[in-house]
Amino acid sequence: MLPIRKYAKGLAAGAVLGIAALSSSMAQAADPIKFGMCYDLSKSYTFITPQIVQAVRDLAELTNMKGGIDGHPIELIVQDHGNEPQRGIECYEKLKREGVFIFDMLSTPVSIAVLPRIMSDKNILLQSLVGRGDAIDGSVFSQIFPVGPTYWGQIANDIEYVRQTHNGSLKGVKIAFVYVDYPFGQEPIEILKTLAAKEGFELGLFPYPLPGSDQSSAWTQIRKFQPDAIVSWSLAKMHVVASREMKRNGIPMDKYISVNWLNEIDITNIGPAEAKGLKRGTNVAGGQDVPIVKEIIAELYDKGKGNGDRAKLNDVYYNTGLAIYSVAFEAARLAVEKGGWPLNAEKMKVGFESLKNYDANGLFAPVTVTAEDHGGGGKTRIEMWDGEKWVPQTDWIGAYNDVVWEVVKKSSKSFKTE
Amino acid sequence: MFYRQSGIRHRSYVSDSKLFPIPMDRNLVLFLFLLGLAAPLLIDTLYLNSYVLPWLIWTAAALGLNLVTGWAGQLHLGYAAIMAVGAYSAVHAARFGIPWEFALLIAGLASAAIGSVFAFAAMRVKGLYLALTTLAMQFVMDWVLSHVPAITGGSHASLQSPPFKLLGQPITSDAGLYYVAFGWCVIVTIFVLNMRRTGLGRALVAVREKDYAAAILGVNSLYYKIVAFATSSFIAGITGALLVVTFFFLASPEQFSVTVSVQVLAMVIVGGLASIIGSYLGAALILLMPGFANSLFSATADFLGWQMDPETLAHIPNAAYGALIIIFLMVEPLGLGKIYNNIRDYFLVWPFDQMKK
Structure with a gap:
């Protein structure tokens, strides 16, 4: 019953998305650089994975058209793990044996599940x-590269934005934190409490239960609390429910500051006009007015070679996919530049840790990754929906780093076992 | 022919209650056991540790749930919560410095204690009401895990398990971890096999069939319900702990969420209630089929040169997997174990089956 022979290369990988458009000069030349993308393409994360996969395929194709990374083409291996830890581990173990050493799980439970294996095998995990x-x-998670903001960093930056809009002082300001009551939503609370004590603002916590389709009691309480700003840790359609409750409780939309998980689809569902004034914190520039997106449209979609539906391009998660892999490809380039070919996990780590003020031509907040800080600085900015497009409200900010790192250090210390 | 029954005569109760009266059955089990022992030599480590090992551990879990659902007839939708109790108590005990042998025992006992609380609900309610009560307890456990950082190590966190040692031997190799899982699955299987032919097993069946009738026969149904819950929880606790120790290497709440409870129940139902071979087959189908269907389908797509976007490629195997479960249950509502039994019954008289008719 159990297949004993190893699968032939290429069959095993779920869907090996052979990159067809290798330029002729490097046709059968160099070994590819493989990226193992074990994604949740069928369950909880499907609100982002289609856009991200499409973005990464486009970016890889564009990079390969330009000669790949130092002459080596990029090969993406995409497989579904359905957000189940054991299937993620299965995917990891399978791809590991095919020589993949850069992995990306794009799921919190699965990233956590493969963490001990990544660490002991000394492979690389992208975990943005x-x-x-x-x-x-x-210093603790030497093989993990969550380049981008943490939820802790994001909330600190959101608070900084509120501080800026209140003339630099939060004394007596009321900030409501509305969140879905599971780990994703609970994560920022510790930072919020620390900052509330430090800056002197009044904090109100308003949880609502999963799946987030009933938030009425939370919003009634928020109405009574009369906040000056509302920070929301919600996903996808939860924002739509929130907007309805806000309307019912007479709370103006411009008080709402969302976590980065809010995209154009949610805006459409809220109603572009209704959503006017809504804000979100993000580390990625939204919209199509970004050089790399323009280039992809010109080189691929205008020539009918895009890797999916063109309509999906106008989505911040598309840009997020581009951002995660621009960083990864740049790191690979630096790794080959510094350590030469063949590329391995050790060199890749050096490549990541050499990233300095890299922003892929304004696609995302500039990141500087060091051996100590794998997050790259955790900068975000606040963007506002003006009815038609996203308008940046601030520069890229990375506030309260001391407070954030205190929590990071305290938490990472408990990971070690010996 | 294969299952020769000639010459098998029972002259005592002991011989009548033998586990395998027919030599073929015994030989088959022996062969599979030897195959299991030799597996590390025969199978590539990828399949050994990413497929066979979790399959054996989930089988042990399914057998534990089968004890309470299949034999004692009590629907249980909070099995993963009980496994979580075991996993977290073992990891905490081991982090505290207690040797793994005792940590595993603590896991079992802690789970048995909390699992017995479920039994008190079982005394009051039955059937669908019990299913909902146990489901509620699963949600209570989920809530506790996500709101008590002292247990889980904080939100979004995970609790790494210390290096695994048994009898002073560090167990880190692929084969070593496999043998731990294999050993545990064999122990649980032997326990359940033997339980069936004891007074306990028969009492559980009596309770399942009709608890009033059982009471009239002198079987204390409340007592046996508690025993069933406590025993199956003990198995769940150690299974949960071993799952963390040999497969995940860390405990996180998502590994024991409500979907996992439903999955284990699906293993039991698809495999067949009160069927041991069914638990093995059910665990294989529910746990391994999605990944297998995925590989199979993408291999086919590759072979035929179909161009498809990754989402379609991910969804079609899921649909096929769902269809497969429906087909199996339509063909044989009593589960995969019953299908195996049908095949066995056919061979029991083959090639002389035509003579009967």
Whole structure:
């Protein structure tokens, strides 16, 4: 019953997305650089994975058209793990044996499940926006690269934005934190309490239960609390429910500051006009007015070579996918530049840790990754929906780093067992 | 022919109650056991540790749940919560410095204690009401895990398990971890096999069939319900702990969420209630089929040169997997174990089956 022979290369990988458009000069030349993408394509994370996969395929194709990374083409291996830890481990173990050493799980439970294996095998895990927040501590999580903001960093930056809009002082300001009551939503609370004590603002916590389709009691309480700003840790359609409750309770939309998980689909569902004034914190520039997106449209979609539906391009999660892999490809380039070919996990780690003020031409907040800080600085900015497009409200900010790192260090210390 | 029954005569109760009266059955089990022992030599480590090992551990879990649901007839939708109790108590005990042998025992006992609380609900309610009560307890456990950082190590966190040692031997190799899982699964299997032919097993069946009738026969149904819950929880506790120790290497709440409870129950139902071989087959189908269907389908797509986007490629195997479960249950509502029994019954008289008719 159990297949004993090893699968032939290429069959095993779920869906090996052979990159067809290798330029002729490097056609059968160099060994590819493989990225193992074990994604949740069928369950909880499907609100982001289609856009991200499409973005990464486009970016890889564009990079390969330009000669790949130092002459080596990029090969993406995508497989579904359905957000189940054991299937993620299965995917990891399978791809590991095919010579993949750069992995991306794009799921918090699965990233956590493969963490001990990644660490003991000394492979590389991309973990932007998911997984343990304290993984940005490179001194403990040496193989994990969650380049981008943590939820802790994001909330600190959101508070900084509120501070800026209140003339630099939060004394007596009321901030409501509305969140879905499971680990994703609970994560920022510790930072919020610390900052409330430090800055002197009044904090109100308003949880609502999963699946987030009933938030009425939380919003009634928020109405009574009369906050000056509302920070929301919600996902996808939870924002739509929130907007309805806000309307019912007479709370103006411009008080709402969302976590980065709010995209154009949610805006459409809220109603573009209704959503006017809504804000979100993000580390990625939204919209299509970004050089790399323009280039992809010109080189691929205008020539009919895009890797999916063109309509999906106008989505911040598409840009998020581009951001995660621009960083990874740049790190691979630096790794080959510094350590030469063949590339391995050790060199890749050096490559990541050499990233300095890299922002892929304004696609995302500039990141500087060091051996200590694998998050790259955790900068975000606040963007406002003006009815038609996102308008940046601030520069890229990375506030209260001391407070954030205190929590990171405290949490990462508990990870070690010996 | 294969299952020769000639010459098998029972002259005593002991011989009548033998585990395997027919030599073929015994030989088959022996062969599978030897196959299990030799597996590390025969199978590539990828399949050994990413497929066979979790399959054996989930089988042990399914057998534990089968004890309470299949034999004692009590629907249980909070099995993963009980496994979580075991996993977290073992990891905490081991982090505290207690040797793993005792940590595993603590896991079992802690789970048995909390699992017995479920039994008190079982005394009051039955059937669907019990299913909902146990489901509620699963949610209570989920809530506790996500709100008590002292247990889980904080939100979004995970609790790494210390290096695994048994009898002073550090167990880190692929084969070593496999043998631990294999050994545990064998122990649980032997226990359940033997339980069936004891007074306990028969009492559980009596309670399942009709608890009033059992009471009239002198079987204390409340007592046996508690025993069933406590025993199956003990198995769940150690299974949960071993799952963390040999497979996940850390405990996190998502590994024991409500979906996992439903999955284990699905293993039991698809496999067949009160069927041991069914628990093995059910665990294989529910746990391994999604990944297998995925590989199979993408291999086919590759072979035929179909161009598909990754989402479609991910969804079609899921649909096929769902269809497969429906087909199996339509063909044989009593589960995979019954299908195996049908095949066995056929061979029991083959090639002379035509003579009867």
